[in-house]
Amino acid sequence: MSTLDVRRRQILEAIIHCHTLTAQPVGSRVIAKRYNLGLSAATIRNAMADLEEMGYVMQPHTSAGRVPTELGYRFYVDSLMEVGILSEAEKIKIRLSYDDVRREFEYLMEQTSRILSTISHYVGVVMSPGLQTRVLKHFEIFQVSEDKLLAVLVVEPGVIRNRVLEKEETLTGEDLAKINNALKARFVGRSLIELQNLVDSPEQMRSMFDQQIFQEVSSLVRDALDVTYDPEIYLQGRSNIFSQPEFEDLRRMEAILDILEKKEQLSHLLDFSPGMEMGVYVRIGSEINCEAMEQCSVISAAYQWNQRPFGIIGVIGPTRMEYPRIVSIVDYTAKVMSQMLQNRLV
Amino acid sequence: MSTLDVRRRQILEAIIHCHTLTAQPVGSRVIAKRYNLGLSAATIRNAMADLEEMGYVMQPHTSAGRVPTELGYRFYVDSLMEVGILSEAEKIKIRLSYDDVRREFEYLMEQTSRILSTISHYVGVVMSPGLQTRVLKHFEIFQVSEDKLLAVLVVEPGVIRNRVLEKEETLTGEDLAKINNALKARFVGRSLIELQNLVDSPEQMRSMFDQQIFQEVSSLVRDALDVTYDPEIYLQGRSNIFSQPEFEDLRRMEAILDILEKKEQLSHLLDFSPGMEMGVYVRIGSEINCEAMEQCSVISAAYQWNQRPFGIIGVIGPTRMEYPRIVSIVDYTAKVMSQMLQNRLV
DNA sequence: ATTTAGCACTCTTAAAGCGAGAGTGCTAAG
DNA sequence: CTTAGCACTCTCGCTTTAAGAGTGCTAAAT
Numbered sequence: 001m002s003t004l005d006v007r008r009r010q011i012l013e014a015i016i017h018c019h020t021l022t023a024q025p026v027g028s029r030v031i032a033k034r035y036n037l038g039l040s041a042a043t044i045r046n047a048m049a050d051l052e053e054m055g056y057v058m059q060p061h062t063s064a065g066r067v068p069t070e071l072g073y074r075f076y077v078d079s080l081m082e083v084g085i086l087s088e089a090e091k092i093k094i095r096l097s098y099d100d101v102r103r104e105f106e107y108l109m110e111q112t113s114r115i116l117s118t119i120s121h122y123v124g125v126v127m128s129p130g131l132q133t134r135v136l137k138h139f140e141i142f143q144v145s146e147d148k149l150l151a152v153l154v155v156e157p158g159v160i161r162n163r164v165l166e167k168e169e170t171l172t173g174e175d176l177a178k179i180n181n182a183l184k185a186r187f188v189g190r191s192l193i194e195l196q197n198l199v200d201s202p203e204q205m206r207s208m209f210d211q212q213i214f215q216e217v218s219s220l221v222r223d224a225l226d227v228t229y230d231p232e233i234y235l236q237g238r239s240n241i242f243s244q245p246e247f248e249d250l251r252r253m254e255a256i257l258d259i260l261e262k263k264e265q266l267s268h269l270l271d272f273s274p275g276m277e278m279g280v281y282v283r284i285g286s287e288i289n290c291e292a293m294e295q296c297s298v299i300s301a302a303y304q305w306n307q308r309p310f311g312i313i314g315v316i317g318p319t320r321m322e323y324p325r326i327v328s329i330v331d332y333t334a335k336v337m338s339q340m341l342q343n344r345l346v
Numbered sequence: 347m348s349t350l351d352v353r354r355r356q357i358l359e360a361i362i363h364c365h366t367l368t369a370q371p372v373g374s375r376v377i378a379k380r381y382n383l384g385l386s387a388a389t390i391r392n393a394m395a396d397l398e399e400m401g402y403v404m405q406p407h408t409s410a411g412r413v414p415t416e417l418g419y420r421f422y423v424d425s426l427m428e429v430g431i432l433s434e435a436e437k438i439k440i441r442l443s444y445d446d447v448r449r450e451f452e453y454l455m456e457q458t459s460r461i462l463s464t465i466s467h468y469v470g471v472v473m474s475p476g477l478q479t480r481v482l483k484h485f486e487i488f489q490v491s492e493d494k495l496l497a498v499l500v501v502e503p504g505v506i507r508n509r510v511l512e513k514e515e516t517l518t519g520e521d522l523a524k525i526n527n528a529l530k531a532r533f534v535g536r537s538l539i540e541l542q543n544l545v546d547s548p549e550q551m552r553s554m555f556d557q558q559i560f561q562e563v564s565s566l567v568r569d570a571l572d573v574t575y576d577p578e579i580y581l582q583g584r585s586n587i588f589s590q591p592e593f594e595d596l597r598r599m600e601a602i603l604d605i606l607e608k609k610e611q612l613s614h615l616l617d618f619s620p621g622m623e624m625g626v627y628v629r630i631g632s633e634i635n636c637e638a639m640e641q642c643s644v645i646s647a648a649y650q651w652n653q654r655p656f657g658i659i660g661v662i663g664p665t666r667m668e669y670p671r672i673v674s675i676v677d678y679t680a681k682v683m684s685q686m687l688q689n690r691l692v
Numbered sequence: 693a694t695t696t697a698g699c700a701c702t703c704t705t706a707a708a709g710c711g712a713g714a715g716t717g718c719t720a721a722g
Numbered sequence: 723c724t725t726a727g728c729a730c731t732c733t734c735g736c737t738t739t740a741a742g743a744g745t746g747c748t749a750a751a752t
Binding site: 101102103104107137138140142144145148150152154158160161162163164165223227228236237238239242243248250251253254255257258261344345 | 447448449450453483484486488490491494496498500504506507508509510511569573574582583584585588589594596597599600603604607690691
């Protein structure tokens, strides 16, 4: 009784399958008729009572059919479902959506979120990594007007940040060229956090630069490096939420949409703890740890760059979603995106 | 009769004022009681019948109060309302929200859309200009890996685009430096569309560069300039739509949210025809020219850079919105954003 | 001549009542 | 152990009903 025998597994699977299609409680008759398990409705009813006792399904009210619980979905995802295989057509569709990889990294992210939402019919999310640990590839300060400079930082696989700086009156074009060369030579190739620490320590700075340059460099560079390191997030398919009958409740919708507008909340949503291992992660309902999202599931995977996990992509949908299909979509898309990122640079 | 006398104006104003507060049809009794016009309900009823005949108000059904029509709002906006004056506190709140102007231009846009939505309680939008007519300020191609180059374009007030290029095996570091210098000298200071045309014409290119360099430059540069020129759009406050009782209908909500996700549609929404004059524009209901938005109004204004209209900001809300307040918010925010942009560069 | 009070009428909305239908659990027979 | 049968429960959609809000019209008042 404690573990599920074949029959109960089949019935649980049938309930989940049917419920994902209809969003309605599933009755014993339906299962008896539509799924040829060779059992009568009464037998199925008994099994369903067992499943309920074990916590895999529940009844919204006494005389309704069964609805899968979070535990039910969890068991289904872990032990029951077979990860669907994407059709070749769908794979091609995903690959072809990346029409122009050479554009900005932001475009790659936006495009990916669009793909995820279009073919999943749920909400697609893409998150870039925080920039702290990334390596500076190129650095340049140049003059854009009489009293303003623009610092441009190019970070590892083509992410760009920029920042406006006040120009000291005394600073000549030659000084600037000197500073630029000095900085390029010493800063490029190090991670941003490393540089940040370096800039904050006067001793290190002094040892790196000529006494003469040091004065001007010091505060200028500190400002130049003071860009956003936060991850960026791209999201598409918000209107898909409306197709889901379980979100008829306006308040719930509002709460969800509200979360989806807040960067921090969203990054918590995607940023799962297990050290960004590769593979697809499924979090169901309260596992997401966010009150407004208790009716949702998040399926996410890391995309990689240089064989290492980089950022995260994901699909947000109702707990009732078609896990096999979405898992395979997220999996494949993460792989293709990794490829695109790799082709793009390196 | 054809033009409105004072009394009818007052009553129309009262109807609109009351309706923006309650979202309900407004009856004659309410006006008689709450607005001290010194008139009885019956008199007001007569005036209301006149207003209805003239098309400024309508009844949802025979025995309901009056609701303003588009024409009514139009008249109100054009001739009745006094543009509210923002409180000093609100002004300060707006100005303080720009905590760090020196960050990327994108950040300025995002921040502005956030401000608009937070203090208007509707949807806030910010659109950047298309890049076609803008001037290239800085241009640099550099090597990021064995076989890849990265082209970075800095456009006028600090917008940045980048693009990945394939490196010809034969291209040496010296060649690249030469090309860079040649391009900087000849390209910086021209508008992107000008450059695009220039690159597409072999004769012009040939006349600009040494025969020796020309071969390598030609295709490389064409690729480098092939970035997105489309405007970018930032949007905040989607969840505010839910607070509006007129959008209880899920289908309508879905349609609106759907539009708000599509860049092109959104840019049409904001991009009003009258040649981007300064000042605040109000479009009401069907004036927006978008079926899903017939219950909405768009209030927009251009923000400027170097005394010239640059991009557009706006607020999207129900037709029932508090026009005086929102108009002044949009107006003031556009001005502050222009200042920020100006402080940022130039 | 305009304004106002009074009144009959209309239409919406919320609550209540009702019946059909779906699904269950239990029991007894296969 | 499985299945047929049956009584029971609960939801959902429908109609009915009553209350309330607001109007338009008419006749009196200013």
